[in-house]
Amino acid sequence: MTTLKQLTNKQWFAVLVLVIAIIIIWYIAALLMNGNQMINMLERTGQSWSYTQIFEGAYSIQRPPLPVPHQVAYELYDSIFNNAITSKRSLLYHTQITLNTTLLAFFSVQCWAF
Numbered sequence: 001m002t003t004l005k006q007l008t009n010k011q012w013f014a015v016l017v018l019v020i021a022i023i024i025i026w027y028i029a030a031l032l033m034n035g036n037q038m039i040n041m042l043e044r045t046g047q048s049w050s051y052t053q054i055f056e057g058a059y060s061i062q063r064p065p066l067p068v069p070h071q072v073a074y075e076l077y078d079s080i081f082n083n084a085i086t087s088k089r090s091l092l093y094h095t096q097i098t099l100n101t102t103l104l105a106f107f108s109v110q111c112w113a114f
Contacts, residue, residue, distance in 0.1 A: 030068045033065045034059070
């Protein structure tokens, strides 16, 4: 069995800790930013609110100022796999357009250089 010291000497461990820290900070920042929007929205409509409502609503709001990681992952998956490649809502469609433009510019410069 590996000890904690052996585990922390692995290169991937530092990357894993950093990624986890970034995700935790992202969720906290989303709670603060989206929670303020939820409070303002509930106060404008005259509804009372609790911290539980704000906590739940901040992570499930439809158009948040700062989307949470699971919303970004879902939209990324949806844009790649659930849209037709020819759809303008598809990420693959825009990737193809960007790649075509980049390659055209690259080959144009290469031909001009000769």
